[in-house]
Amino acid sequence: MTSVIRPSQLDPEIAARLKRDAAGLFPAVAQQYDTGEVLMLGWMDDEALHLTLTTGRCTYWSRSRQEYWIKGATSGHEQRVKSVALDCDGDTVLVQVDQVGGACHTGDRTCFDAAVLEPAEPQPPAAES
DSSP, X not given: OOOOOOOOOSOHHHHHHOOOOTTSOEEXXXXXXXXXXXXXXXXXXXXXXXXXXXXXXXXXXXXXXXXXXXXXXXXXXXXXXXXXXXOTTSXXXXXXXXXXXXXXXXXXXXXXXXXXXXXXXOOOOOXXX
């Protein structure tokens, strides 16, 4: 299946390194630059990445609304970009940001604090008889 790639001004050398899903998207993990706190996961396409790199504000692709959204444009909870890194496989970006206000759409600081799942305690190996 061929990826959907919307028109973009992204540097062709960067675009060539990206691996996208069938909708032309890749995950973007937002992380607080100075603490390492993981804030949220959003989706980008080539143009969202281009806008993020050139404006200094995180821009994502809304899968539900099928449009670009700049984090904080309506809420004021913006993400000021400090750095962007492509992972080793080219299928995810890490955006280190200075988060203003909450990153989560619920208003929470992070999307990952609502339901912490505790792993089970490891069981010792069964004794051999």
